Amino acid sequence: MAKVIHEFNDYIRKLRKELFGKGPERIHTVFVENMAVSTLYGNLTPTELFIAQTSEGRDIVHNARTKMIQDVYAKNHPVKLEEIVDAKFINLFSDMKVEEDIAISVFVFNKKLENLID
Template sequence: MKKETGFNELVRKVRKELFGKGPERIQTSFVDNLAISILYGNLTQTEKFFAQEPNGRQMVKDARTQMIQKVYPIKFQPEFEAYMDNKMLYLFTDINVEQDVAVSVFVFQDKINP
């Protein structure tokens, strides 16, 4: 199994645990010490309902972003570090609610060996 495939499976598992639904498709690229993941089809039916209104879109975006930033380091960082055999320094994430596309950039200490 390619390292990207296993990484995608870990991202999907974590997102499903956090939000009740994992992304439908994930594309990850490793560049130097970065793992850049583009996630498609993230939103739950409830989030899609809320996102029909501008205030709802902002609420979904804020809730998802804040939850990932707060929970990943505490609950999931050890899994990512163990899989990558590399210390994770930072995680940056954003989502375009209207397009249901998210991006996460995982910054590791050392260069990633595929």
């Protein structure tokens, strides 16, 4: 299972780096039922950190990041993630706590990921 989680995390990091110019510094993923739940730490770019110094700026960063991620997965089917977990991608739920630079993404698949769970 460690190899699958490592591949899953590497793909998420690569995609976020391509999208935002910086990938998360650390990712922790667990598989639960038909979901992969990923907690991402150290996501924000220096520019986003600067913008997030005000309440309005935090809202802007939060809205932009969560909307972009959801749009990317809605428009560009994540075939690579499906290959990694051997299941069809159904949906993504994501949110971010800008003040702590922590994001969470819940990837929902069409079947239990039990073959990946120890």
